[in-house]
Amino acid sequence: PAQPLCGFSNAVVQILRLHGVEDYRAHDVLQDPDLRQGIKNYSNWPTIPQVYLNGEFVGGCDILLQMHQNGDLVEELKKLGIRSALLDAEKDKEKK
Amino acid sequence: GSAGPLARTIRAKLTAALQPTHLEVRNDSPLHGGPPGAETHFGVLVVSGRFAGLAPLQRHRLVHEALRAELAGPLHALQVTAQTPQQWQSHPQNNPPAPPCLGGSKREKRRG
Numbered sequence: 001p002a003q004p005l006c007g008f009s010n011a012v013v014q015i016l017r018l019h020g021v022e023d024y025r026a027h028d029v030l031q032d033p034d035l036r037q038g039i040k041n042y043s044n045w046p047t048i049p050q051v052y053l054n055g056e057f058v059g060g061c062d063i064l065l066q067m068h069q070n071g072d073l074v075e076e077l078k079k080l081g082i083r084s085a086l087l088d089a090e091k092d093k094e095k096k
Numbered sequence: 097g098s099a100g101p102l103a104r105t106i107r108a109k110l111t112a113a114l115q116p117t118h119l120e121v122r123n124d125s126p127l128h129g130g131p132p133g134a135e136t137h138f139g140v141l142v143v144s145g146r147f148a149g150l151a152p153l154q155r156h157r158l159v160h161e162a163l164r165a166e167l168a169g170p171l172h173a174l175q176v177t178a179q180t181p182q183q184w185q186s187h188p189q190n191n192p193p194a195p196p197c198l199g200g201s202k203r204e205k206r207r208g
Contacts, residue, residue, distance in 0.1 A: 005200030007128075008173065030200060046160055046167035047174060061195070062176050063152050 001026045008061040009049040015068045019077060020085025054080055099123075102135035102170060106163060110142055113162035117181050118143035124175070128197040136201075139175035139194055143184040152178065172201070 004010040005028075016024065029036035029048050036048065043050055043057045051058045053076055058064065067073040074084040099107070100123070107121050120141040125134035140159065147155045155178035160167060167174065175194055179187075 005198050007195035007197045008175075009200075010198055011195040044157075046164075047172075057153075059153050059156065063156065066152055 001028065005030060006049070008047075011061045012049050012051060012064055015064055015073070018068070018086065019073060019082075020088075021077065021082060100133060100135045102166065103138070105166065106138060106140065106171075109162045109166075110140065110159065114142055114144040114146050114158065116142050116144040118184060124173075124194045127194055128173070128201060129199065136170060136172040137194070138171060138173070139177075141177045141179075143179050143181055145181055147178050148180050 001009070001013060004013050013026075016022070027035060027039075029039065039048070039050055040046055045057065045060070047060055049061055051060065051064050058067075058076075064073065067076065074086060077084050099121070103121050103123055107119065110116060110119060110121075118141070122139040122141075123135060124137040124139055126132075128137045130136055142159060146158065150158070156176050159176050159178060160174070163171060163174070
């Protein structure tokens with residue numbers, strides 16, 4: 001989403017952007033009350049945002065932030081065949 | 097300000113469920129446009145031996161389970177930091193601050 005309306009959702013968007021991940025499906029639950037409740041039932045998770053990688057529920061904003069900080073997100077993206085942009089940023093640093 | 101009823105409930109339920117060695121409960125509702133006294137958005141820092149061996153997702157689920165009724169009700173958002181006592185001792189940290197609110201609650205579609 002270009003304009004998330006929630007600070008926690010925006011944090012997820014910004015983290016993904018840092019890794020160069022912009023091509024993903026996003027669903028605005030503010031536009032769909034049935035989805036908003038349905039996804040909470042599906043994942044047995046009480047809050048939004050909810051992040052799914054390859055159909056698997058990963059967690060919310062806090063967990064994604066933790067994964068970003070400890071390097072797990074780079075690894076999980078790699079498993080999906082996605083090369084994190086941060087790996088290239090590291091390479092650029094080393095060249096200087 | 098003094099802790100409101102939901103803050104007290106959160107504290108009591110997390111204490112009973114997880115026997116934390118350290119617990120912080122933060123009311124972030126004012127950051128999300130809440131009027132004075134609002135109790136909708138909270139952040140918690142829970143340090144408990146119960147989290148040992150559990151991945152972050154499992155830790156957060158334990159916290160959510162303790163607050164199931166509240167999360168189905170007035171508690172709209174809950175930031176969670178869940179650490180074992182060993183982790184807490186090596187990296188004592190404040191509750192990370194909530195990301196800035198972008199006003200989403202004001203734009204909800206309402207039924208009927």
